[in-house]
Amino acid sequence: MQYFFILGKNPILSEAEIVAVLGFNDKKFKVLKFLDKVLVLDMEKELDVEWLNARLGGTVKIGKILDQMYELDEFEDKFLEQVTFGSGKAFFGFSLYPLYRINHIEKFQKKLNAIAMNIKSRLRDEKQISSRYVVSKEPELSSVIVAKNKLLKNGAEICFFIDKEVIIFGQTLAVQAFEEFGARDYSRPGRDQVSGMLPPKLARMMINLAQVKSEAVILDPFVGSGTILQEALVLGYQNLIGSDNSDRAIEDTKKNLDWLFEKSKVESLKSKVMKLDVKDLSAKFDANSIDAIITEPYLGPALRGNESQAQIEKTINSLESVYLSAFVQFAKVLSKGGKVVMVFPIYNVRNFQSNLDILLQIEKLGFVKLNKEELVYFRENQFVRRSIVIFKKK
Ligand SMILES: C[S@@+](CC[C@H](N)C(=O)[O-])C[C@H]1O[C@@H](n2cnc3c(N)ncnc32)[C@H](O)[C@@H]1O
CATH class of the missing domain: 3.40.50.150 (Vaccinia Virus protein VP39)
Structure with missing residues (x-):
């Protein structure tokens, strides 16, 4: 089971805190990626994200890795297959976390906005779900936006970790109690x-x-x-x-x-x-x-x-x-x-x-x-x- 952590302004300190809390509570894990403000862990067992989020001071978001793909075009189907909503209006939004220095982030964002429109229509036509696509000026949604726009309640914030060859994505499960x-x-x-x-x-x-x-x-x-x-x-x-x-x-x-x-x-x-x-x-x-x-x-x-x-x-x-x-x-x-x-x-x-x-x-x-x-x-x-x-x- 893989989890991602979006770390606060001093990532080395935040990572040390996560390692200390998990280690002290006998949780076994391997660090898969630790780059800038993104930490990805492979946990031996399912993680109680609420518990961990309530404990930490240096982590902004915690989520579960869902899947990976080589082309962004694959995302629309994957989203509709893997992300579920309850009853009532649904909310979704995307955050981009490049894992290397990329200069085509706007292109990526534009493409994702178009995919979001297709997702909206398909949610309505195929699943009878009315939805709102939450956007921000920044490539990433802040934890304030995520919490205030119901992306954790009847919604989904999808975080994209864009690597050179592969795009990994996951769903946020908790944000810091700011x-x-x-x-x-x-x-x-x-x-x-x-x-x-x-x-x-x-x-x-x-x-x-x-x-x-x-x-x-x-x-x-x-x-x-x-x-x-x-x-x-x-x-x-x-x-x-x-x-x-x-x-x-x-x-x-x-x-x-x-x-x-x-x-x-x-x-x-x-x-x-x-x-x-x-x-x-x-x-x-x-x-x-x-x-x-x-x-x-x-x-x-x-x-x-x-x-x-x-x-x-x-x-x-x-x-x-x-x-x-x-x-x-x-x-x-x-x-x-x-x-x-x-x-x-x-x-x-x-x-x-x-x-x-x-x-x-x-x-x-x-x-x-x-x-x-x-x-x-x-x-x-x-x-x-x-x-x-x-x-x-x-
Ligand atoms: C930087 S402040 C601590 C702030 C604290 N961490 C907080 O968040 O409120 C340092 C404190 O050390 C106290 N202090 C300075 N010299 C001291 C000493 N020799 N013995 C005990 N307290 C001392 C000061 O009165 C001050 O309240």
Whole structure:
């Protein structure tokens, strides 16, 4: 059984998340294709797409591969044979994902529009189904268009993966819950734009990368507005601890968790939120009492892009010492095999990238770095990029 995944803006990170979630849940699979934002997996067993979609933060669409063909002309019959609709008006639309650099995408799209008109007539004449063909200016329909135009309810979004020789196509089964992610970001009561907030989708990916059981005790020692704990709560984790050295952060996190808890189906929440400097963690928590530390620490002052290299190095040095003192504490409070998933900043100023250099010291404290590939979350014009690093306590 083959499934496709349309990945978010940082595909390497999204792929790592999918591999982590499937692996942790004992799902066996082979990666068939991973190109740009398209990942195709061959699953040993049928996949519960709803379950997986509700879990992931970095995937925009998930669907099932239906078939492949050598010429687009074969598509009309294949669609009518393989795609079924319920009663009432049907909706369908197409998204194109070239797997190599093609320059005839408009030609392809034009041909597909003509095929769509034939499909519409044949649905009406042969199956007595009235239908609407949903189009967009872009070669692909966004997940918002797919959800809002009923393409998942009584409809079909067909995604075409155009390779050099063959055209593979599949039907979308789920799209990311963009409204819920947006609400947890913008509608929550406690927001602190000054100290910065993690995008909820990234928080979600970080939790998934930690690969911990639902009864695990999760700590965010730089809790800020509580984004990571919020996403952990949505995923069903109930043993949540947040700490921070700012009163404002504690207040915001409490407000946000109460707001979310009320809206959630979770019955009980054993969350603790407290004011605490990261260097005092082991004075507060028992040795080996935490299963995972998932956190975005202070990333330094906001950058304008005109900082000198000397200024940047000064910031890096001061962060190195805060982070190392944090890891000394993490080594004490984490259980054996416990995970740390943490954001490390990469400064990207005047096209020059600078980062912290403390891996060896962290390893000496008893940690192994698990991710071999760099997992970076960024937008092109950002001065501070986020590198996600996964450690395990030996
Ligand atoms: C980048 S923010 C975390 C944002 C958080 N991930 C969110 O989405 O809201 C960093 C937080 O670290 C806290 N902080 C900075 N230095 C600290 C320290 N030494 N001990 C504990 N918290 C600290 C700040 O108060 C701030 O809330």
